[in-house]
Amino acid sequence: MATPRRRRLGDQLLQASGLFVMVIALGALAALLFDVFVDGAGRLSWQFLTSLPSRRASQAGLATALVGSIYVIILTAVIAVPIGIGAAIYLEEYGARGRMARLIEINIANLAGVPSIIYGLLGLGLFVRAMGLGRSLIAGAATLALLVLPVVILSTREALRTVPNSLREGSYALGATKWQTIWTQVLPMAMPGILTGLILALSRAIGETAPLITIGAITYVPFLPDGLSSPFTVLPIQIFNWLSRPQAEFLRNAAAAILVLLVLLLTMNAVAIWLRDRYQKQRTA
């Protein structure tokens, strides 16, 4: 047995090293953000947000990429949310428990860890070629929806599991059907958890580049998408494109675009947190 003195020393040592590690992690992040901000802040302007891409860095803007990203993320949500939540409800509330259920669960967890470029290849084969959707907005969104589905399903199941059974029993005992119970009691109760998972999933989707490049999202789109089958680009691809240019001007554009992407991401998170808090208040108030 260590003496109390030595144990206290060990405790302090662990605390100090924890702090150290945290400072490294946050420090690196802060340095990165600072660097990007210094490079890009000067380029941020209304003109930058609303201009189409151009050969001349000072005239180039990210209107197509910004609008493309927003369209893609909305479409992705429209596809992935009902399917993901529906699948989770089935697996958690209706599906039989057994070996098959465990197998499915393990496989969904595995799918959540598959590299995104693999989903890109799937999207290319399935949506772009087999279904003939071409290099379109809808093909891109469908691919990203596939990518985030496992995360949506897993987090929704987790959220459904936290709903106490006594609530379900209370509802059944009043003559509610299974669906009435799920719709009026279980889902509202699980909503904060479901929203948290959704936003994590969509945040992942908005930053994805690889699967969209694989399915052929193009880097130079001189017009805004005007329909589901329209070609498109998104912010990460635009950033990648500008970063690969030799001119320093374009690098500044890239930095500014990164800032825009970050703001978009933070806005999404803020909306999700607001929604979650609203549901939580409803639940306890």
Next chain:
Amino acid sequence: MTPTPGTPTLPSLSGLTSKAHAAPSTPLKIDVTTLNFYYGPKRALHDITIKMHANQVTAFIGPSGCGKSTFLRTLNRMNDIIPGTRVEGSIKIDGVDVYGENLDVVALRRRVGMVFQKSNPFPKSIFENVAYGLRINAMAGTRAELEGRVEESLKQAALWDEVKDRLHDSALALSGGQQQRLCIARALAIRPEILLMDEPASALDPIATQRIEELIYQLKKDYTIVIVTHNMQQAARVSDFTAFFWLGRLVEFDQTEKIFTNPTEKLTEDYVTGRFG
């Protein structure tokens, strides 16, 4: 749970057939014949046969794990929710087989209400808790009708005076005893015929318990009540008939007075006099 040394190991089942008790004058409501219940391979109920009559309070007593709650939950098929359970035998309510093939479980639960051991109000307002059953079963046509039924149910559950000025506050802000009476009001709102109560007062203080017991006494005018309780004094106070369960078997079922003063079975006597359990 396990009997102390010296108590008999298995009851003779003669108590089952003892028809010694005077049958009540009210009509037969719940008729259970050789009911067996299994959790997976584990048999939880053994050949339960019992008849319960309308407008009577029947108490189920027995040590923990004796099957009384399991049995109660078969009466409105609440055990259906638990995977891997199985039922044999028959339960007839008003002559209709509860486990019959064409039986609508939802309709059954509308007629056989339930109050749980741990009060489980929905995370909604007091009003919405009581209105829930009416809404999902589309039982109130107009807003006025809905409000009337909610008020009536809260009055029946002796809660109205305490909550009438804050109907739209959260039910979770109520005290434990109030929450349990709210759950009773919620169950009464859809006007069931039978009310199952699974240790409704076990988590309550003596005053709240007394209110629930008075309530049970009031309610039996309109309902057939089956109550599971750990508390033998409670069974003696509120019930007309008492069933003593032990290790998944119904040992003795008779008028409450007889069970507590002159039981037929030695095991029942040992239990009600506190020699084990």
